[in-house]
Amino acid sequence: MIHAEGLTKRFGSLTAVDQITLDVGDGEVFGFLGPNGAGKTTTVRMLAALISRTSGRAEVAGYELGSEADELKIRERIGVLPDNVGLYDSTSAYQNLEYFGRLHRMDPTALRTNIERLLGMMDLWEKKDLPVSTFSKGMKQKVAIARALVHDPVLLFLDEPTANLDPEAAKMVREVILELKKENRTIFLNTHNLDEAQRICDRVGILRTRLLAVGPVETLRSGFARKRTAVRLERTSEALVAAVKQRLRTDGVEVSGDRLLVDVDDPARENPEIAEAVVAAGGRILELSQVSPSLEEVYLKLVHEETALP
Numbered sequence: 001m002i003h004a005e006g007l008t009k010r011f012g013s014l015t016a017v018d019q020i021t022l023d024v025g026d027g028e029v030f031g032f033l034g035p036n037g038a039g040k041t042t043t044v045r046m047l048a049a050l051i052s053r054t055s056g057r058a059e060v061a062g063y064e065l066g067s068e069a070d071e072l073k074i075r076e077r078i079g080v081l082p083d084n085v086g087l088y089d090s091t092s093a094y095q096n097l098e099y100f101g102r103l104h105r106m107d108p109t110a111l112r113t114n115i116e117r118l119l120g121m122m123d124l125w126e127k128k129d130l131p132v133s134t135f136s137k138g139m140k141q142k143v144a145i146a147r148a149l150v151h152d153p154v155l156l157f158l159d160e161p162t163a164n165l166d167p168e169a170a171k172m173v174r175e176v177i178l179e180l181k182k183e184n185r186t187i188f189l190n191t192h193n194l195d196e197a198q199r200i201c202d203r204v205g206i207l208r209t210r211l212l213a214v215g216p217v218e219t220l221r222s223g224f225a226r227k228r229t230a231v232r233l234e235r236t237s238e239a240l241v242a243a244v245k246q247r248l249r250t251d252g253v254e255v256s257g258d259r260l261l262v263d264v265d266d267p268a269r270e271n272p273e274i275a276e277a278v279v280a281a282g283g284r285i286l287e288l289s290q291v292s293p294s295l296e297e298v299y300l301k302l303v304h305e306e307t308a309l310p
């Protein structure tokens with residue numbers, strides 16, 4: 001659905017997005033993560049043909065960025081929820097959607113059907129005739145998402161759709177996203193919420209001007225940060241820590257509650273040694289398990305160390 005090669009955007013002397021190469025498959029929910037100013041919004045604007053690229057190329061929904069005729073096709077086939085919602089406040093939810101559908105020259109009957117379906121899905125049909133200015137932030141966000149969908153796009157760009165929403169409204173938006181996935185739409189989601197990314201995205205990309213990593217969350221978690229073995233004990237002690245350190249010839253052992261956390265490279269080789277060392281030093285093991293780093297750990301490591309994918 002998206003194929004980008006070396007996509008780059010410069011604003012004067014500032015490089016906002018540097019040589020992004022990325023594929024997003026049909027029907028995929030792709031999460032785009034990165035600190036403030038990382039270039040997420042800029043990337044979305046380029047891919048949505050809202051701003052021009054400086055160099056590189058990209059194919060979006062089957063059409064090429066940079067060709068005027070193709071960009072018209074791209075705009076027909078995609079929906080965008082921008083980072084600032086931008087609804088017409090004084091008009092009603094229904095009128096907002098109707099206006100955008102007409103901009104896309106939709107057939108009036110299809111438009112009416114879509115508006116009814118979308119506002120129904122967002123639980124806003126009852127309020128369809130009220131001015132948007134009377135809506136809460138969450139309701140406005142849902143109208144904005146409905147607006148991005150009114151012309152039945154195959155690809156949807158959502159720029160921080162749950163920012164500033166309360167947990168319940170955010171959950172509703174996530175459910176809408178999963179609903180759209182079921183309809184086999186492709187979703188490109190900018191978010192700062194790592195938990196959200198973990199829950200709903202098939203794959204994520206971590207951006208800091210350059211793309212630092214891409215993959216399913218599980219792959220990033222198991223591949224990028226340190227592996228650790230957790231040994232839950234009847235009682236921890238400094239003597240046990242020292243025994244494990246000595247046996248594994250490492251300093252990477254810490255105590256967390258009733259557990260020892262041991263840095264390991266190859267658990268299959270080191271776990272038996274850890275167990276032996278603990279038992280020999282008089283410890284009683286209740287449980288031994290592998291801990292994957294959280295997505296947050298991986299994210300922070302990548303963003304701070306700026307280690308790119310090999």
Ligand SMILES: Nc1ncnc2c1ncn2[C@@H]1O[C@H](COP(=O)(O)OP(=O)(O)OP(=O)(O)O)[C@@H](O)[C@H]1O
Binds near residue numbers: 016
């Ligand atoms: N129109 C513009 N003119 C000049 N610089 C810009 C413009 N738009 C964005 N930038 C710069 O490009 C960089 C990337 O900005 P962008 O908005 O893409 O980041 P972001 O990842 O979306 O950040 P956030 O998480 O804060 O939304 C920033 O340094 C920003 O100041």
Ligand SMILES: [Mg+2]
Binds near residue numbers: 040041042083159
């Ligand atoms: Mg942004």
